[in-house]
Amino acid sequence: MVIPTLAADQRLVECLRALGRQTLADFEIWVVDNSGLNRARRTLESAGLASGIQLIENHENAGFGAAINQAARRSRAEFVATLNDDAEAEPGWLAEMLAALERHPEAGMCAPQVRLAGREALDSAGMLICGDGSSKQRGHLARPQEYGGEAEVLFPSGSAALYRRAVLDDAGLFDEGFFLYCEDTDLGLRARWAGWTGVYAPRAVVRHHYSHSSGRASALKAYHVERNRLFVLVKNFPAPLLCRAPFVTLTRYGWHLYYLLRNRGAAAGFRNEGNSAFQLAWFVARAHAAVLLRLPRLWRERNRIRRTARISAAEFSRLMRRHSISAREVAAL
Helix, strand or coil, X not given: CEEEECCCCHHHHXXXXXXXXXXXXXXXXXXXXXXXXXXXXXXXXXXXXXXXXEEEECCCCCCHXXXXXXXXXXXXXXXXXXXXCCXXXXXXXXXXXXXXXXXXXXXXXXEEEEEECCCCCEEECCEEECCCCCEEECCCCCCHHHHCXXXXXXXXXXXXXXXXXXXXXXXXXXXXXXXXCCHHHHHHXXXXXXXXXXXXXXXXXXXXXXXXXXXXXXHHHHHHHHHXXXXXXXXXXXXXXXXXXXXXXXXXXXXXXXXXXXXXXXXXXXXXXCCCHHHHXXXXXXXXHHHHHHXXXXXXXXXXXXXXXXXXXXXXXXXXXXXXXXXXXXXXX
């Protein structure tokens, strides 16, 4: 169990206390403090939770994926769970995910039912992918009862997930170059190329305080989401889908503008937090420039993924279509 933290505040305490109520007792907890200020140590000691928790303290914010990787490399557990520090797991969370993977040996990733804290609405029931590399939560804002059955999913949200160690051995750990956002999309797609599937466990419930650390529509999030979906695209999309992606992107931008004018969707949320349309355009331009600078590394990664792939490009494309979300839906959320 790996919990990266930046704020290391009361939400972390609530997260850890919820884990203390799990019906499955045989697991270790790694807290990775990215604050650079030893906040987690002070918070855990003041809450009386320091005993039995493995603590890794970074001198600066290493990013979400790097924090997970630090603990995954030190642990020898057969399964690696990831959990945001602002998420509270119900008692059967770990046991239900583990049982789902045992029922589905072909599945290397498990997505729980992630609910929005304080609401009877879903955050995610697995993840979906758009034709331009954007990823969004399956079932976001739906009633939990609408997603009450076990099902195959493309991959889980890294906010709460369970991975087999074998998946990380096959596909590799999180790409630390992403720093923040979409690293779970990249890992999930790499795992799919490696022949693994994902399963959704509806009785494994987590309640998530959405975007507690970085803000729901912050400038930090806007830049990294746009840059990192391009990283995902270059690394993982087969050539025909890669050629089609710019047209899907333009379509999504058009829908963002449409919803912005109606004060809806992600672009409106960005503006309502005090940002301007000019800033948004600047972040988009910066994101594309960052991809050009990193293109040689991304292309090497793309070639490595394809060399070790256990499914064909045609099979991968069918997976993408089966678990897709439209550009309009992405802009509306």
